[in-house]
Amino acid sequence: MNNFKENNEQLNKMLEQGEAMEAFERFYSEKVVMQENETEPRIGKDFNREQCGGFVKAFPDLNLSILTVAYGENLSMQEVLFRYTNQEGEKVIYPEVAVRQWKNGWVINEKFYYSS
Numbered sequence: 001m002n003n004f005k006e007n008n009e010q011l012n013k014m015l016e017q018g019e020a021m022e023a024f025e026r027f028y029s030e031k032v033v034m035q036e037n038e039t040e041p042r043i044g045k046d047f048n049r050e051q052c053g054g055f056v057k058a059f060p061d062l063n064l065s066i067l068t069v070a071y072g073e074n075l076s077m078q079e080v081l082f083r084y085t086n087q088e089g090e091k092v093i094y095p096e097v098a099v100r101q102w103k104n105g106w107v108i109n110e111k112f113y114y115s116s
Contacts, residue, residue, distance in 0.1 A: 003105070004074060004076070004102035004105060005071060005076070007027055007102070007105055008069070008071075008076040008078075008100065008102070009069075010023075010027075011023050011026075011027045011107075012066045012069065012078060014026075015064055015066070015080075016064060016065060016066060018062075018063070020052065020056050020062075021049075021052065021053055021056060024048075024049065024052055025049075027105075027106065027107050028045055028048070028106065028107045028110075029045065029103070029106040029107060029108045030044070030045045031043070031044060031045070031108065032044070032045055032048055032106075032107055032108060032109065032110065033108070033109045033110075034048045034051070034109075034110045034111070034112075035110075035111045035112070036111075036112050036114075037112065037113060037114065037116065058087070059084040059085065059086070061083075061084055061085050062082070062083075062084045063082075063083045063084065064080050064081065064082050064083070065080070065081045065083075066078050066079070066080055067079040067080065067081055067095075074101060074102045074103065075099065075100065075101055075102070076099075076100045076102065077097060077098070077099050077100075078097065078098045078100075079095065079096075079097055080095065080096045080097070080098055081093065081094075081095050081096075082094050082095075082096060094114060094115070095114065096112055096113065096114040097112070097113040097114070098110060098111070098112050098113075099111045099112075099113070
């Protein structure tokens with residue numbers, strides 16, 4: 001699992017296929033740090049599993065598309081388009097950029113940038 005570009009492509013493919021939690025288990029480090037914009041970082045796989053799982057469960061029709069991908073040194077950036085129905089029954093479409101840092105084939109840090 002050392003080729004992070006191949007892992008990133010597989011991770012993105014799984015996300016597009018609705019396998020978000022499976023992708024999380026397969027590619028994220030036990031010590032992963034995740035952050036939404038400038039909020040307090042969430043540390044550790046257990047804590048982030050709860051947060052991600054809650055989001056996925058809250059929106060059963062969640063669909064996402066990876067629009068663009070860029071790479072740097074042990075870094076990937078994805079432009080993502082989310083589509084789902086919110087709890088008021090409204091259709092929501094919003095873009096996000098996810099920046100992932102990789103080490104030894106694992107996502108060790110991921111930060112999400114989006115308009116709030």
